[in-house]
Amino acid sequence: MAEMSKKYTPRTYTHLKGLKGISDGVLETHVKLYEGYVNRLNKLLESLQGLVRDKQTAGNPVFAELTRRLGFEWNGMVLHEHYFENLKAGGTGQEPGGKLKKAMEQSFGSYDAWLTDFRGICTMPGIGWAMTYQDPGTGMLSNHWIGMHEENHVAGYKPILIMDAWEHAFVPDYKPTERAKYVDAYFQNINWDAAESRLVK
Numbered sequence: 001m002a003e004m005s006k007k008y009t010p011r012t013y014t015h016l017k018g019l020k021g022i023s024d025g026v027l028e029t030h031v032k033l034y035e036g037y038v039n040r041l042n043k044l045l046e047s048l049q050g051l052v053r054d055k056q057t058a059g060n061p062v063f064a065e066l067t068r069r070l071g072f073e074w075n076g077m078v079l080h081e082h083y084f085e086n087l088k089a090g091g092t093g094q095e096p097g098g099k100l101k102k103a104m105e106q107s108f109g110s111y112d113a114w115l116t117d118f119r120g121i122c123t124m125p126g127i128g129w130a131m132t133y134q135d136p137g138t139g140m141l142s143n144h145w146i147g148m149h150e151e152n153h154v155a156g157y158k159p160i161l162i163m164d165a166w167e168h169a170f171v172p173d174y175k176p177t178e179r180a181k182y183v184d185a186y187f188q189n190i191n192w193d194a195a196e197s198r199l200v201k
Contacts, residue, residue, distance in 0.1 A: 007042045010035040011081060018089040021185025026173050033168055034084070037076035044073055071150030079129055079149060082162040083169075088191035100160070100196035103134070107141040118143045118161075122183045127166050133157035136200045161195045 013031050017024050048066050057063045095101065095111055104114040114132075121143050122130040129146040136158055146152050163186055170182035 020188040034080040075149035091189040093188040096192040132161040
């Protein structure tokens, strides 16, 4: 593992205050949880680099377990950044336009078909993430359920739209059994321009 040139710094999301259907209190708690991922990732990388410097890697169960933990903490940071950055206060709840909607239509037959598929994934039982990915080779979009941050990602695919479906994203604004109401609120706050900017072609 190469030396870290610098530690990761949590990004700020105070501009998201005033989201429709997602309270400032839930947002503040959510951002603090994200900051925890950033801090733990920094500590994890520091510990691993110390083991590398001391040549305590081969056959070392501590090195192995810390390395396995990287995916959870790193993706915990990155997925939250994608999630917060594809939200905006003052959202209109309108459909996407431009290249993103065209990609949805080409991939699913219609925007409504994409929406039905994505909302179905958003409301599945379990903890995790609902995500629209793009295949950079073909430009086609597909929707996926991601479990524990590092599970079920499609190698090489580009995240386009991310929804956090863990309960911390919507409780206590909504009951754990009311995720569908949170999904409705999420769609009122999507920053479609941010999602479209992630398209590779």
